[in-house]
Amino acid sequence: MKLLMIQLPTSQLGAKERVYPLGLSRLSSLVPADVDKQVLDMNLCDDPWDALNTTIRKHGADIIFLSFRNLDPLAGHHASYLSSLKTAALLCKQLVPEARLLVGGPAFSLLAKRLMEEVPELDFGLVGEGELVFPELLKHSIGPANIPSLLWRDGKCVRQNPPGPKITLDLIPEMDVEAFPPDAYTGNNSYVAAIGIEGKRGCDLWCGYCLYPKLGGACMRLRPVKNIVDEMEMLKTRFGIELFHFTDSVVNRPRDHFEELCKELINRKLNVGWTGFFRENDFTAENLTLARRAGLIAIYFSADALTDYGLNLLNKRMTEEDILRAARLTTDEGILTMCHFLVNLPDETDKTIARASTVLDRLLDIHDPSGNLGAVIFNTIRLYPDAPLTNRLIRNGELSADTDLLYPVYYNPQKYNHVLHNFEARCHSAGVFSRLLQDKNNKEPQQ
Ligand code: B12
Numbered sequence: 224m225k226l227l228m229i230q231l232p233t234s235q236l237g238a239k240e241r242v243y244p245l246g247l248s249r250l251s252s253l254v255p256a257d258v259d260k261q262v263l264d265m266n267l268c269d270d271p272w273d274a275l276n277t278t279i280r281k282h283g284a285d286i287i288f289l290s291f292r293n294l295d296p297l298a299g300h301h302a303s304y305l306s307s308l309k310t311a312a313l314l315c316k317q318l319v320p321e322a323r324l325l326v327g328g329p330a331f332s333l334l335a336k337r338l339m340e341e342v343p344e345l346d347f348g349l350v351g352e353g354e355l356v357f358p359e360l361l362k363h364s365i366g367p368a369n370i371p372s373l374l375w376r377d378g379k380c381v382r383q384n385p386p387g388p389k390i391t392l393d394l395i396p397e398m399d400v401e402a403f404p405p406d407a408y409t410g411n412n413s414y415v416a417a418i419g420i421e422g423k424r425g426c427d428l429w430c431g432y433c434l435y436p437k438l439g440g441a442c443m444r445l446r447p448v449k450n451i452v453d454e455m456e457m458l459k460t461r462f463g464i465e466l467f468h469f470t471d472s473v474v475n476r477p478r479d480h481f482e483e484l485c486k487e488l489i490n491r492k493l494n495v496g497w498t499g500f501f502r503e504n505d506f507t508a509e510n511l512t513l514a515r516r517a518g519l520i521a522i523y524f525s526a527d528a529l530t531d532y533g534l535n536l537l538n539k540r541m542t543e544e545d546i547l548r549a550a551r552l553t554t555d556e557g558i559l560t561m562c563h564f565l566v567n568l569p570d571e572t573d574k575t576i577a578r579a580s581t582v583l584d585r586l587l588d589i590h591d592p593s594g595n596l597g598a599v600i601f602n603t604i605r606l607y608p609d610a611p612l613t614n615r616l617i618r619n620g621e622l623s624a625d626t627d628l629l630y631p632v633y634y635n636p637q638k639y640n641h642v643l644h645n646f647e648a649r650c651h652s653a654g655v656f657s658r659l660l661q662d663k664n665n666k667e668p669q670q
Pocket residue numbers: 233234240241242243245246247249250288289290291292293294295296297298325326327328329330333349351352353354360415416417418419420421435438439468469470471472
């Protein structure tokens with residue numbers, strides 16, 4: 224049996240920030256030795272479409288797995304990567320019409336049924352993680368009705384099976400570093416750590432706009448700390464990887480698992496750097512210091528709202544004070560910090576905007592002396608189907624239930640759509656002035 228595993232192009236061609244295809248790499252290591260397997264990450268190719276064409280023609284295929292990670296770039300952009308999936312599916316069906324075409328990956332999982340309708344060449348789709356059902360998908364003929372989370376065609380209908388059990392994280396397969404060599408991904412990126420590392424899957428928070436619980440499950444499945452650090456050690460020793468991005472929804476939750484991880488990294492003297500997304504209210508001065516000693520090089524916060532009004536609306540289970548307290552902690556620790564906020568939320572008023580502005584000023588003031596604020600990133604909300612906030616907007620009549628959320632739709636009513644630019648400009652000036660001041664202080668001889 225011939226199997227092709229393809230990672231579809233994810234970001235704008237030319238963006239050059241490489242991200243290791245961790246999901247496909249794990250699945251690849253489950254392929255039995257008697258299967259004739261060929262893999263291709265189109266993101267590594269100068270001409271990805273020529274590469275796909277050549278790979279299919281040379282290798283042939285009975286089964287083709289497409290991994291679709293990103294549907295759109297977020298950040299207010301209206302571009303879509305839907306064409307990646309469509310063109311790849313068309314090309315596959317044209318070159319090997321008999322091959323079974325199956326798609327999975329985070330972007331597919333978010334809009335699975337809609338994508339099956341939009342791309343009729345796809346025979347099957349899988350929502351969520353692939354490991355437990357993977358052996359079923361490789362069989363010569365599959366009984367689609369029995370495979371959890373599978374989408375399949377029943378005449379003109381697309382059927383979606385209910386989800387099944389999830390893998391416990393001490394059992395996740397290793398990365399297939401032969402098929403997807405990690406060192407092919409390093410050395411290029413300016414912003415992003417190319418290699419992802421999994422500390423957990425799933426998320427037990429239900430933030431209003433977010434579908435992470437749908438992707439990985441609504442409770443956190445923790446990976447044994449030893450396994451995490453073993454994988455980091457293997458990647459460092461064999462491939463010289465010294466920088467990792469934790470793929471967890473939140474790295475520092477639950478606290479005891481996070482602290483255990485930091486201690487293990489310190490004890491093993493791995494001497495690697497790592498980063499990821501963190502929650503403000505789960506840091507303590509002690510565990511932040513511990514994390515820094517363990518290699519934490521930068522913190523990404525995504526408080527999402529600047530006011531108690533917004534935090535409440537987005538169900539963030541945090542307060543303005545938590546945000547400011549975390550800012551003080553990271554400033555005291557002098558650790559590079561990036562903050563993400565969503566602006567122009569539903570039912571904002573002049574008062575909530577003014578409050579957001581005050582909290583932003585406080586945040587900038589706190590960071591100013593140590594200059595550790597790398598960036599403040601403002602976005603509007605990308606509406607996903609069935610997210611709590613989307614449903615609320617539909618109920619309130621602010622969004623039509625027919626809106627096709629396959630294409631990027633942002634919540635950004637006109638009245639306050641200037642706020643994002645206003646806040647961005649303020650942070651930009653603060654950053655420039657702080658840098659100029661530091662440069663000046665560095666250049667001037669000490670009295
Ligand atoms: C970590 C992460 C990042 C990190 C990556 C760091 C790194 N080096 O890995 C950073 C912060 C850099 C990042 C950047 C971006 N990200 Co991101 N990211 C994630 C996150 C949280 C986890 C992804 C991950 O690695 N999971 C772990 C692996 C093991 O799981 P997996 O890939 O899902 O694979 C499993 C299954 O999907 C399935 N599977 C996968 N492929 C296939 C194929 C088949 C055939 C089958 C059957 C199954 C299958 O099986 C796998 C194993 O179980 C997801 C959200 C999420 N929870 O998934 C967003 C997510 C994927 N990112 C997203 C986006 C948009 C981006 C950016 C474009 C954002 C931006 N503007 O910069 C960039 C793109 C970067 C790039 N070049 O790809 C979106 C995609 C949805 C969309 N709207 O398009 C997501 C879903 C988040 C969101 N907001 O909704 N990201």
